[in-house]
Amino acid sequence: MSAAHQAIRTAGPKLAVTALEATGDTSYSACGIPYWVAGDVSSADALVARTAEQHRKAGIDLRLGATATGIDRQARTVTYRDAAGEQVLGYDELVIATGASAVVPDWAVDPRTGQRYAGVAPVKTLTDGAAWLDLLAGLPGGGGRVVIAGGGYIGVEMAEAARRRGHTVTVITRNRVMSSMDPDLSARIEKGMHEAGVRVLTGLPVVRLDVADGRVRGAYTADGELHPADLVVLALGVTPNTAYLDLAELPSGPSGALRPEPDGSLADGIWAAGDCCETRHRLTGTWTYLPLGTHANKQGRIVGTNLVTPGALRFGGVLGTAITRFAVDTTYLEIARTGLSEHEAAAAGIEVTSLVTEGSTASGYMSEADPITVKLLAAPSDRRLMGAQIVGGRGAGKRVDAVATALWHGATVDDLAWSDLSYAPPFATAWEIVQVAARRLADRL
Amino acid sequence: MSAAHQAIRTAGPKLAVTALEATGDTSYSACGIPYWVAGDVSSADALVARTAEQHRKAGIDLRLGATATGIDRQARTVTYRDAAGEQVLGYDELVIATGASAVVPDWAVDPRTGQRYAGVAPVKTLTDGAAWLDLLAGLPGGGGRVVIAGGGYIGVEMAEAARRRGHTVTVITRNRVMSSMDPDLSARIEKGMHEAGVRVLTGLPVVRLDVADGRVRGAYTADGELHPADLVVLALGVTPNTAYLDLAELPSGPSGALRPEPDGSLADGIWAAGDCCETRHRLTGTWTYLPLGTHANKQGRIVGTNLVTPGALRFGGVLGTAITRFAVDTTYLEIARTGLSEHEAAAAGIEVTSLVTEGSTASGYMSEADPITVKLLAAPSDRRLMGAQIVGGRGAGKRVDAVATALWHGATVDDLAWSDLSYAPPFATAWEIVQVAARRLADRL
Numbered sequence: 001m002s003a004a005h006q007a008i009r010t011a012g013p014k015l016a017v018t019a020l021e022a023t024g025d026t027s028y029s030a031c032g033i034p035y036w037v038a039g040d041v042s043s044a045d046a047l048v049a050r051t052a053e054q055h056r057k058a059g060i061d062l063r064l065g066a067t068a069t070g071i072d073r074q075a076r077t078v079t080y081r082d083a084a085g086e087q088v089l090g091y092d093e094l095v096i097a098t099g100a101s102a103v104v105p106d107w108a109v110d111p112r113t114g115q116r117y118a119g120v121a122p123v124k125t126l127t128d129g130a131a132w133l134d135l136l137a138g139l140p141g142g143g144g145r146v147v148i149a150g151g152g153y154i155g156v157e158m159a160e161a162a163r164r165r166g167h168t169v170t171v172i173t174r175n176r177v178m179s180s181m182d183p184d185l186s187a188r189i190e191k192g193m194h195e196a197g198v199r200v201l202t203g204l205p206v207v208r209l210d211v212a213d214g215r216v217r218g219a220y221t222a223d224g225e226l227h228p229a230d231l232v233v234l235a236l237g238v239t240p241n242t243a244y245l246d247l248a249e250l251p252s253g254p255s256g257a258l259r260p261e262p263d264g265s266l267a268d269g270i271w272a273a274g275d276c277c278e279t280r281h282r283l284t285g286t287w288t289y290l291p292l293g294t295h296a297n298k299q300g301r302i303v304g305t306n307l308v309t310p311g312a313l314r315f316g317g318v319l320g321t322a323i324t325r326f327a328v329d330t331t332y333l334e335i336a337r338t339g340l341s342e343h344e345a346a347a348a349g350i351e352v353t354s355l356v357t358e359g360s361t362a363s364g365y366m367s368e369a370d371p372i373t374v375k376l377l378a379a380p381s382d383r384r385l386m387g388a389q390i391v392g393g394r395g396a397g398k399r400v401d402a403v404a405t406a407l408w409h410g411a412t413v414d415d416l417a418w419s420d421l422s423y424a425p426p427f428a429t430a431w432e433i434v435q436v437a438a439r440r441l442a443d444r445l
Numbered sequence: 446m447s448a449a450h451q452a453i454r455t456a457g458p459k460l461a462v463t464a465l466e467a468t469g470d471t472s473y474s475a476c477g478i479p480y481w482v483a484g485d486v487s488s489a490d491a492l493v494a495r496t497a498e499q500h501r502k503a504g505i506d507l508r509l510g511a512t513a514t515g516i517d518r519q520a521r522t523v524t525y526r527d528a529a530g531e532q533v534l535g536y537d538e539l540v541i542a543t544g545a546s547a548v549v550p551d552w553a554v555d556p557r558t559g560q561r562y563a564g565v566a567p568v569k570t571l572t573d574g575a576a577w578l579d580l581l582a583g584l585p586g587g588g589g590r591v592v593i594a595g596g597g598y599i600g601v602e603m604a605e606a607a608r609r610r611g612h613t614v615t616v617i618t619r620n621r622v623m624s625s626m627d628p629d630l631s632a633r634i635e636k637g638m639h640e641a642g643v644r645v646l647t648g649l650p651v652v653r654l655d656v657a658d659g660r661v662r663g664a665y666t667a668d669g670e671l672h673p674a675d676l677v678v679l680a681l682g683v684t685p686n687t688a689y690l691d692l693a694e695l696p697s698g699p700s701g702a703l704r705p706e707p708d709g710s711l712a713d714g715i716w717a718a719g720d721c722c723e724t725r726h727r728l729t730g731t732w733t734y735l736p737l738g739t740h741a742n743k744q745g746r747i748v749g750t751n752l753v754t755p756g757a758l759r760f761g762g763v764l765g766t767a768i769t770r771f772a773v774d775t776t777y778l779e780i781a782r783t784g785l786s787e788h789e790a791a792a793a794g795i796e797v798t799s800l801v802t803e804g805s806t807a808s809g810y811m812s813e814a815d816p817i818t819v820k821l822l823a824a825p826s827d828r829r830l831m832g833a834q835i836v837g838g839r840g841a842g843k844r845v846d847a848v849a850t851a852l853w854h855g856a857t858v859d860d861l862a863w864s865d866l867s868y869a870p871p872f873a874t875a876w877e878i879v880q881v882a883a884r885r886l887a888d889r890l
Binding site: 294402 | 474476477480481485486487491492494598727737738739740742743758760761762763764765766767768769770779781783808809810811812840842843844845846847848849850851853854856860861863864865866867868869870871872873875876877879
C-alpha cells in the first residue's frame with residue numbers, strides 16, 4: 001500500500017492503481033500485535049494505520065479477499081481468486097508485495113483436518129491477534145500454562161504479554177533467546193526473563209505436541225521431555241509468500257524470497273518490495289532475508305516513486321538494525337542490535353574483534369541510571385565498526401541508532417569514540433557509554 | 446585531571462605529574478548541580494567522580510587551594526598562590542586546564558563589599574550548589590520567589606529545580622529560552638515551562654537589582670519593571686579562566702579562550718584542554734566557544750596521550766551537540782540540538798533550508814507515545830545536513846545522537862532518510878520520526 005500511495009502521489013490521479021489483498025485487512029502494524037495481546041493497545045482498529053476506505057479515498061482500487069494466484073509476464077496479466085472465482089487483471093507495471101506468513105510446522109497441524117490444533121497459533125495477522133485475546137481470556141486467571149516455540153522477537157514479546165497477563169510461561173528455542181545477538185548478550189536477556197518468572201529452555205526445539213481431542217496439552221522437546229501447555233505460541237519466524245510465482249523465472253534466493261535491484265525492479269515491468277524480498281546487507285554486500293516493516297515501508301516508497309520516475313530512488317541496503325524490549329513487573333530490558341554479530345561476521349568471512357562494555361544509561365547519581373551493556377564489533381584490518389548489540393534499562397535501546405548511522409557511513413571505532421554525542425546527567429554519562437565502548441575497542445585493535 | 450590520568454596511564458609511573466587546583470574540589474559533575482539542588486542527588490559526594498585521595502593514589506601530586514597566577518615560557522615555570530604564599534614550579538610539559546567561571550555581572554555585586562548581594566548566586570561549583578540548597582531551604586515552603594537571570598541550559602534546569610521545590614519561578618532572559626535553538630523550537634519550550642507554572646520573560650535582560658540591607662528583594666528588567674525576588678539565580682553563562690595568562694603571547698580568541706591545535710598543543714611545551722579553550726566547529730571550520738564537559742573530557746584524554754606520544758590522537762571538532770530536559774509535575778520535555786541553528790548558519794554564510802516535523806516518540810497506539818518535534822536544517826547546494834533541534838517527550842532527546850553521527854560523517858538528508866534505524870512499537874513509529882523529518886526536508890531541497 002505504501003507503493004500504491006507513493007505512485008499516486010508521484011504521478012497524480014491519472015494513474016490507475018489496483019491493489020489485491022488476500023485478507024480483509026490492510027496497512028496494520030503486525031509489530032503491534034504482541035502489545036495488543038498484552039493489553040497495551042485498546043483495539044485492533046488502533047493498529048490500523050490506514051483503513052480500506054482511506055486507501056480508496058486516495059484513489060486506489062483496493063480489492064480485499066483477492067489472493068494473487070499467478071502472473072503471466074508475456075500477457076502482462078495477474079490472476080487472482082476472490083469470492084466470485086478466478087479473475088484476470090492486466091498491468092503496465094506490477095508490484096509484488098505479497099509479504100510473508102508465519103511458519104506453521106507440521107507438528108502444529110492436525111493431519112486429519114489440515115488445521116492447527118486448538119490452542120496453537122502464530123502471531124502475524126490481526127486475526128491471529130484476536131485469536132490470542134480469546135485464547136488467553138479462556139485460561140484461568142494466573143493459572144494458564146503458555147509454551148512459546150521460538151525465542152526471537154515475537155517469542156520474547158509474547159513471553160512478556162503472557163507473563164504480564166499472569167500466566168506460567170515457558171520459552172522453548174532450538175538455539176537461544178534472541179539468536180541474532182551473540183551468546184553473551186543472549187545470556188543477559190535470558191537472565192532477565194528468568195528473573196521475571198519465565199522459564200527459558202534453549203538448545204532444543206519443540207518437535208511434537210501432546211494432543212487430546214484436537215486440543216494441545218503439551219509440547220515435546222527433542223530430548224523427549226513433555227512440557228505441559230494449555231496454549232502454544234508459534235514464534236518460529238516467517239516465510240515469504242511467493243509460492244504462486246514461478247521462482248525459476250524471477251531473481252530469487254534460497255529463502256524463496258525475491259531479489260529486486262536497488263531501485264526495486266525485478267524484471268521487465270515487475271517490481272518487488274517488502275517481506276517477500278531479500279535485501280542486500282550494506283556491510284557484506286550479500287543477500288539476506290530480514291523481513292521487517294522498516295525495510296518494507298522504505299522499499300514500497302521507492303518502488304512507488306521509481307515506477308513513475310525511473311531511477312529516482314535507490315534502496316541503500318540493510319544493516320540488520322532491530323530493537324525490542326522485555327518488560328514484566330520490575331524487570332525492564334531494552335534489546336537492540338545493528339550490523340553483524342560474531343556469527344554473521346564469520347559466515348561472511350570478515351575477521352572481527354569484539355568487546356563488551358558495561359555502563360550506565362545516565363549519570364550514576366541520577367535515579368534514571370540503569371545498567372547498560374554495549375557490545376561492539378570491529379574489523380581489526382581497517383578499524384571499521386561492524387556491529388553493535390545493546391541490552392539495558394530505559395533509554396538503552398535507541399542508542400543503537402547512533403551506531404547504525406556510523407555503520408551506514410563506514411565509520412571506524414575511532415570515529416564513533418571521538419564524535420560529538422549528547423550528554424546531560426538524566427541521559428548519559430559524561431563519556432557516553434557507546435563512546436566508551438568504542439574507545440575501549442579501539443584500544444584493543 | 447583527565448589529562449593527568451591519561452598521561453600516567455600512557456607513560457607509566459616514571460612520569461611526575463603535578464596538578465594545581467584553585468578550589469578544594471576536583472573531578473565533580475558541574476552538570477549535576479541543578480539536579481542536586483532539585484533534590485534528585487543525595488549529596489555533593491555523589492557528584493564527585495574521583496576524590497583527591499583517588500587522584501593521589503594514581504600517582505598525581507595534587508595540590509588543592511593552589512591558584513595558578515602566571516607562566517614563564519622561557520624559564521618553563523608556573524607560579525601559583527596557595528595558603529603559604531607565592532610558589533614557583535618548573536615543568537617540561539604544561540597543560541592549561543583552568544576551566545571557566547560563572548559570569549557574575551556588576552549588578553549582582555555590592556560595590557561596598559565587592560561580594561555578591563545576599564540571595565544572589567551562580568550555579569557552577571559544588572560550593573554554589575551547597576549555597577543553593579541552603580538558600581532554598583531558607584525560603585518558606587512553596588512561598589519563595591525565585592528569579593532566574595538567563596534562559597540557557599542552567600536557567601532551564603534551575604527553573605525545574607526551584608519549581609519542583611514548590612517556589613514561584615520567573616525566568617528572565619535578554620534573548621529567549623534556549624537561544625541555541627531557533628525561535629520556533631524555543632517557543633515550544635517556553636510553552637511547556639508556562640504550563641508548569643514558570644513565568645518566562647523574554648527579550649529583556651535583568652539590568653539591576655532591588656536590594657535592602659545587602660540582600661536582594663527584586664530584579665529590574667531593562668524596561669524598568671521590578672520583579673520581586675527572594676533569590677536570584679545567575680545563569681548567564683561562563684567565561685574562560687585565562688586572566689592570569691598573557692593572551693597576546695598565546696593563540697586565543699575574542700572570547701578570551703585559548704585556541705589549541707587539534708592535538709591539544711598550544712605553544713612549545715604547552716597544551717590546553719577544556720572550558721578555557723575554544724574548539725573548531727566541524728561544520729564551519731570556525732573557532733567557537735562551547736564549554737561542555739564532553740569536549741573537556743575528550744580533550745583532556747587527547748592531551749594526556751599526546752604529551753607522552755606526540756600526534757597519537759586528534760580532536761575532531763565539535764558539532765554543538767547538547768541535551769537537557771524540563772520536567773515538573775506532568776510537564777516533561779526533552780530538549781536537544783546538534784549542528785547549526787538558522788542563526789549560526791547565517792553567521793557562517795551557509796544557506797540552509799529548514800523544516801519542522803511533528804511526530805511521535807512511539808507508535809501512536811502505545812502508552813509510550815509522546816509528541817516530538819524535529820527540526821532539520823540542510824544546505825540546498827549539496828543536500829548536506831546542517832543541524833537538528835528536537836523537543837519532545839521521553840525518548841525524544843537522545844535521538845539527536847543519530848543526527849550528530851550523520852553530521853559527523855557529512856551525511857546528506859537523503860542518507861539519513863533512507864538509513865537503517867531501529868523500530869519497534871514502544872520506541873518509534875515504523876518510519877522513525879527523525880527519518881520522516883529528513884525525508885520531508887529532502888523533498889523541499
